[in-house]
Amino acid sequence: MKRPTKHIVGWVIAALGGWGVAIAILLFLLLLVTLGAVISSSDNALPFSSTTSVEPIPPQLVSLYHAAGAKYHVPWAILAGINKVETDFGRDLSVSSAGAIGWMQFEPATWAQYRVDADGDGKADPYDPVDAIFTAAHYLAASGVAKNSEQAVFQYNHSTDYVREVLRLAEIYQAWNPLSSAWVWPVADTGDRVSATTDASGEPLNVIIHASPGVTVRAIHGGTVTAVTNSEVSLDLGDGLTVMEHGLRPSVSRGMVVAAGIALGTAATRGVTASIEETGAPLPLLWFVSPSAPTLAPTPQLVPRLPVPNAP
Numbered sequence: 001m002k003r004p005t006k007h008i009v010g011w012v013i014a015a016l017g018g019w020g021v022a023i024a025i026l027l028f029l030l031l032l033v034t035l036g037a038v039i040s041s042s043d044n045a046l047p048f049s050s051t052t053s054v055e056p057i058p059p060q061l062v063s064l065y066h067a068a069g070a071k072y073h074v075p076w077a078i079l080a081g082i083n084k085v086e087t088d089f090g091r092d093l094s095v096s097s098a099g100a101i102g103w104m105q106f107e108p109a110t111w112a113q114y115r116v117d118a119d120g121d122g123k124a125d126p127y128d129p130v131d132a133i134f135t136a137a138h139y140l141a142a143s144g145v146a147k148n149s150e151q152a153v154f155q156y157n158h159s160t161d162y163v164r165e166v167l168r169l170a171e172i173y174q175a176w177n178p179l180s181s182a183w184v185w186p187v188a189d190t191g192d193r194v195s196a197t198t199d200a201s202g203e204p205l206n207v208i209i210h211a212s213p214g215v216t217v218r219a220i221h222g223g224t225v226t227a228v229t230n231s232e233v234s235l236d237l238g239d240g241l242t243v244m245e246h247g248l249r250p251s252v253s254r255g256m257v258v259a260a261g262i263a264l265g266t267a268a269t270r271g272v273t274a275s276i277e278e279t280g281a282p283l284p285l286l287w288f289v290s291p292s293a294p295t296l297a298p299t300p301q302l303v304p305r306l307p308v309p310n311a312p
Helices: 003-043 059-072 076-087 110-114 128-140 151-157 158-178
Strands: 194-198 204-209 216-217 225-228 231-238 239-246 248-249 263-267 272-278 280-281
Touching: 059 076, 059 128, 076 128, 076 151, 076 158, 110 128, 128 151, 151 158, 204 280, 231 248
Parallel strands: none
Antiparallel strands: 194 204, 204 272, 216 263, 225 231, 231 239, 239 272, 248 263, 272 280
């Protein structure tokens, strides 16, 4: 059976004459341009999911991100974002098309330069999550993440789409406030409003918790009390790290050894300030602590998909 569409098109063109042919050609060209723009837009779109529904961080990895971030002064949530994008939290350990390997996907030459034997077993293994996550923190620190997180993540993977997705995930993970077991929030009431003073790059330094007078003020990490005044307590955490908590009525004395979460006193006025330094240089406190405990959904045990060895 002949298709009636061809007859209809022919009648329309015949009726319009030469102008009809010209119009048809112009419409066809316009359609091609439109399709080209759509295809081009698709090529430049984010290759990663941008939905607000994000899988929780596997709980067994949270403390690793915190520990590596604290050691190298890297925002722990960026490490989590990179791990999610690169290997889906270690579930897909296949070698990338660019030859990147391991839990955090390093090119072999980069791994050789920055590798860290973080678990002390005598071998820096890119397929070991501990070694890989600490190596990623080492590399980001060397890339200047403290001054420019976007540029440091771009160094990790030269894609602006990649940078946007990693930092988007990092922002979400930070908002979930997972805590390392070694750090706690400075006050017992976690619902108080928080503000902060920042450094030149916008990183939070002194954190001000707008707590009511009388609220318990806690040690955010285990350490030794090195100084006590009428309104401030200083703790030596070792490794050159010092924590100062100001705006409280102290209940501890110099020389005491306290554990994380132990009461240092009570809030004296509406506003407890906490800060942390390394050998006198201020560090962003919010890299280390968050106001509430994790609210992560249960996550199945990780089952890594190891790369299949090449056939002989």
